[in-house]
Ligand SMILES: [Zn+2]
């Protein structure tokens with residue numbers, strides 16, 4: 001299944017495909033072989049119809065408390081799994097015959113509910129980035145609890161509401177990479193510049209949250225702590241933060257070790273997938289950081305599992 005997916009993303013994410021068209025004849029009596037390179041430029045497509053599931057055997061959710069001692073590529077390294085996990089777990093209506101899932105066929109939590117977001121990022125001048133807020137997003141959300149009369153409710157009986165809660169994060173202004181990466185806990189894995197938190201890619205059942213749980217058009221929903229949080233970097237979320245025109249994506253938030261998380265586009269404006277990133281779901285190259293270009297590790301939020309973080313590269317708060 002993984003191999004098939006990688007093939008399909010290779011096809012869709014290739015920007016410049018040089019096809020060497022070889023017209024050859026088996027008949028030696030005909031003209032000599034003609035070899036002529038033809039350059040075909042394929043417009044980059046965001047094909048969200050064939051995405052790999054995380055968490056289905058062979059699993060790519062690694063659980064430290066079940067003996068997994070290190071992260072791995074294309075995987076999420078969880079510290080543990082709660083014993084009382086809950087949530088939607090039937091994705092059959094948007095699962096393809098090849099075992100991938102189709103984002104374009106998955107229902108959304110509809111609605112247009114506005115919130116009074118409070119959010120502030122400051123540099124304290126002593127090497128710290130202080131983030132405070134009330135956890136509410138600065139964009140409208142779907143209706144939560146999910147309306148029992150809606151299509152979304154057929155798949156996900158998420159009855160949690162969205163409530164404000166006090167947020168306080170203190171990150172290093174310029175984080176350092178830790179000697180060893182660390183595993184990811186449940187709850188917030190990061191904070192988006194929208195004011196709401198970012199969760200990792202797994203549900204409390206240990207399945208792929210973005211593939212199974214019904215989210216709104218910004219890729220978010222609420223949980224048992226009544227916290228609105230994101231699992232998937234939808235176009236609405238990206239466009240709300242900063243519409244992508246060219247080059248590297250804009251910063252979408254900060255993960256708990258203080259490193260930034262950017263949208264799915266790399267340095268040359270190419271669409272990145274998890275296979276392009278390291279085990280923690282990031283890489284290092286010069287990026288815009290507080291108004292300056294510096295060579296710094298950072299995460300990317302891609303359309304495929306584990307989406308936003310595989311492990312912490314730095315030291316999480
Ligand atoms: Zn969630």
Ligand SMILES: [Zn+2]
Nearest residue numbers: 248266267283
């Ligand atoms: Zn990058």
